[in-house]
Amino acid sequence: MTITYTWQVVQMNAYPEVDGETDVVFTVHWTLSGTDGTYSGSSYGSVGVTVDASAPFTPYADLTQDQVLGWVWTSGVDKDAQEANVAAQIENQVNPTVVTPPLPWSV
Numbered sequence: 001m002t003i004t005y006t007w008q009v010v011q012m013n014a015y016p017e018v019d020g021e022t023d024v025v026f027t028v029h030w031t032l033s034g035t036d037g038t039y040s041g042s043s044y045g046s047v048g049v050t051v052d053a054s055a056p057f058t059p060y061a062d063l064t065q066d067q068v069l070g071w072v073w074t075s076g077v078d079k080d081a082q083e084a085n086v087a088a089q090i091e092n093q094v095n096p097t098v099v100t101p102p103l104p105w106s107v
Helices: 065-074 079-094
Strands: 004-018 021-035 040-048
Touching: 004 065, 004 079, 021 065, 021 079, 040 079
Parallel strands: none
Antiparallel strands: 004 021, 021 040
């Protein structure tokens, strides 16, 4: 089964001002969704990020989703593990390990 994964940044928390810079991001909220075309799974999380003083500062308005997702993955969110989790959700829908049949007296 081929799964298409979509990572998205859905919200960022920022300090209004730090060391002369404005809107300095400190928390990123993200979602991951995956689908095989029939079944789907998802994951949500948030992670704290820190400003790297040795890296050039990117103003909030100039941030890209790819840049922020890079922060997510270098700040402790295991991209491969999260995608494996979503794949397991889909696999459990394809081949359920628990089923809930109708009650025999209500058929």
